[in-house]
Amino acid sequence: MPAVDIPGSKSVTARALFLAAAADGVTTLRRPLRSDDTEGFAEGLTRLGYRVGRTPDAWQIDGRPQGPAVTEADVYCRDGATTARFLPTLAAAGRGTYRFDASPQMRRRPLLPLTRALRDLGVDLRHEEAEGHHPLTVRASGVEGGEVVLDAGQSSQYLTALLLLGPLTRKGLRIRVTDLVSAPYVEITIAMMRAFGVEVRREGTVYVVPPGGYRATTYDIEPDASTASYFFAAAAVTPGAEVTVRGLGTGALQGDLAFVDVLRRMGAEVSVDATGTRVRGTGELRGLTTTMRDISDTMPTLAAIAPFASGPVRIEDVGNTRVKECDRLEACAENLRRLGVEVATGPDWIEIRPGAHPVTPTEITSYGDHRMVMSFAVTGLRVPGISFDDPGCVRKTFPGFHEAFGELRGQLPGWPTTSRPYPPSRRKRA
Known part of the structure; x- marks a missing residue:
């Protein structure tokens, strides 16, 4: 009876990298997925000034609750949708000018529901070519927070990105969701945020995320x-x-x-x-x-x-x-x-x-x-x-x-x- 060892989850690894970068302290991620997508995410964090240390079985990330360590960066997101959607959201919580681009394949994939929500929260975000697609530039000055409406009917990653951002805002977030696909991926996000010290509350179609930031931890990545x-x-x-x-x-x-x-x-x-x-x-x-x-x-x-x-x-x-x-x-x-x-x-x-x-x-x-x-x-x-x-x-x-x-x-x-x-x-x- 073959027993198969599957590499770590891409979805969990990407969320863990965001959470580790945003947390107060040093986080160790055990058995992360090492693939083009996750290496691209880690490389993007490095471009934003975060320290990412790698060993064969673990990654260590020095968190910065205040946002990226540099005030200017040019980040290439490769083919990774989580990289292309999560990293601009993370950068919005900092202070500086950050440009993001991606592969031709990723440039074709939509971003508009997420970037529209970020703009509604006061983020200065501009698409350089096609509206709602990469490349884009974020001129970040932190995020106040408050209430925002989001359509996540194309991708649950839009909601995940905002949930992850919530604790980094000054007031927290109330995210009113009008449509949602792939709901179990949102449950992954909420469970992982809990492991990093944040409890998300749900009120019908509204997700309530408190301010206050994340705490560093040691986190095991489950198989994909x-x-x-x-x-x-x-x-x-x-x-x-x-x-x-x-x-x-x-x-x-x-x-x-x-x-x-x-x-x-x-x-x-x-x-x-x-x-x-x-x-x-x-x-x-x-x-x-x-x-x-x-x-x-x-x-x-x-x-x-x-x-x-x-x-x-x-x-x-x-x-x-x-x-x-x-x-x-x-x-x-x-x-x-x-x-x-x-x-x-x-x-x-x-x-x-x-x-x-x-x-x-x-x-x-x-x-x-x-x-x-x-x-x-x-x-x-x-x-x-x-x-x-x-x-x-x-x-x-x-x-x-x-x-x-x-x-x-x-x-x-x-x-x-x-x-x-x-x-x-x-x-x-x-």
């Missing part, structure tokens, strides 16, 4: 539940296979662990306890209709195994996936069609109809999105010969994915230990 979905799915599509992810169990913060409930509904055996989560493939994979609004990062994982279900798989309420690293709804649909699978899509749904045609190998187009590659790697367990145009884009969240998945593949029933993950002539290096 979104990344774990690929390994759980691998078990579900392989009869007799079992996969256990250690350290991701009943006490987990991340809502994406609920993906295993979808696998259970489809016929997999699932057990969750305090030590971890186990999924076993039974040889049965039923079709279903499911809402994935709160766990939309795992939508591509489900789409990638849907061709092997006994009936249609319909995934609803995932319109926000159209504004991720790529339009994930259409990216999944296009790749599935190239595999010979019948697919229909709508504004916020995708329906995969297996069985009409045989699933045939093809080169998967990644669109620069790490989740396309990792999801369709699972498809490759049942369709030998699948390859990828850019397998290296997994470095965004899991640089060692191909090696880890290849190791798992060699332990699954029916796979030789020497099997290669992709045809070598088609695999490109990052």
Whole structure:
């Protein structure tokens, strides 16, 4: 029974880096995720004047409740949405002029609901080119606080950024939310703020954040539940296979662990306890209709195994996936069609109809999105010969994915230990 060690959560690592930078004292983050996104976040903190010390198993951050140590900085956020949304918010609490830019991919992703809310709070923030997109400049003089209205229907990260800012304001914040997607990610934020000494109160659709700052701590980063979905799915599509992810169990913060409930509904055996989560493939994979609004990062994982279900798989309420690293709804649909699978899509749904045609190998187009590659790697367990145009884009969240998945593949029933993950002539290096 393979036991898989999944790298630390990207979402938890990014929030922990913000909290550590804002806290009074030195914080130690144990087992943080080391990937392009999180290294970019740490690099951004360094550009803002925060001290970030790294060892193989931990990062130490000297917090500055008063904000960045420098009065001018130019920060490149790479492809990281958390970096691009959280760091300008952190900088707004300081005093100085801070410019932020990002990759072409991240420049396309929206920021306007967050930057509009920051402006409503008195932050001098200007978009240099397209309104609501990077690059932007923050001329910071601290944030007074008060009440603000926010639409978080595109991304819960907008709300998380404001929640994290709240204790750094002079009066605290009352955030009235008109719409919210991926609500479990907000619960991660609130739980982590509690660990750093701040209690958020909720009054209906209003989140009340007190002033007073954060206190430094030592914080353990749990394994990434979104990344774990690929390994759980691998078990579900392989009869007799079992996969256990250690350290991701009943006490987990991340809502994406609920993906295993979808696998259970489809016929997999699932057990969750305090030590971890186990999924076993039974040889049965039923079709279903499911809402994935709160766990939309795992939508591509489900789409990638849907061709092997006994009936249609319909995934609803995932319109926000159209504004991720790529339009994930259409990216999944296009790749599935190239595999010979019948697919229909709508504004916020995708329906995969297996069985009409045989699933045939093809080169998967990644669109620069790490989740396309990792999801369709699972498809490759049942369709030998699948390859990828850019397998290296997994470095965004899991640089060692191909090696880890290849190791798992060699332990699954029916796979030789020497099997290669992709045809070598088609695999490109990052």
